[in-house]
Amino acid sequence: MRLISRRGALLALGTATLAACAREETPEDGKTMDLSGINDAVEASSPRVVSVTKSERVVDGLGHGVSMELRVDGADAMSSEDLDAIVKAIWLSAPWEPNGISLMAFADDAEEEPVDLRAAAKELTPTFSDSYGEGGISMIAMQKRYGEWKKPA
Template sequence: MIGSLLTVNVTGCATATPDPEKTTEEAPVVEYGDLSEALSTAVPRIVGVEDLGRSGNGAGYRLDATLVLDSAEPFTGDELDAAAEAIWRTLPWEPNAIALVAGVDGADGDGPEAVDLRAAAADLSPMGHTDVGQGGVSLFDMDERYGEWTAPE
């Protein structure tokens, strides 16, 4: 659905057959807190969050998320600021980057329609950003804008 907005191409991957002689530990479950509620409270036009993911990026962990919106209007700087701060204050682990794409379900089942976050991100200095996906952004240096990260209580 909306998750198809963020496309990642992977090349050169090989699959390995697990060795039945070896036991493996299960990957730890990643917690996100009550992120969906925090985001819809901060920005009422966010009606859901999909495709939550956490990935290591060499310097820590990046949050990946798709914001499901109620309209295709571009995000304002204030809306993106409120969403980023809600994520920063809600996650039970410190993200060193927040990668977001946004979209709405297309009319008449046309598929998802991307909502551009890039212009809004330009208003969020001193926090930095790069472009990702179709109109998405990866935000970094959140502590420069919101202060030091602390675990939610």
């Protein structure tokens, strides 16, 4: 039991550190990376998603991840089915293999009313999620749930 708690603590610490160290990356030519394909896939993935208001490719200690802010149809907590569809859409549409996916969601009809993603994320095993902010999540190990990443056609 002690080994499991240490592993869990190390994973949580590592995820929190990666989220804290994340920074936006642009391609070497200095142009902003076009993430419209990912945005479109997320908006089509769940009826709860109204729009993607922010999406970034971020760099952390382990590679490249995706950070997104979503507007959803209400302030009630996200279901695991809806969150699963959103994360899977990101995994399948990203033009690089994301090592982490960080999401925040806000009710579309409120200025900054956060929508809780934490309970839904805990149900998406075997991925590992950590919470941040007011209901936001950071997920890793998507390949365990969605299979090996393949570059979209």
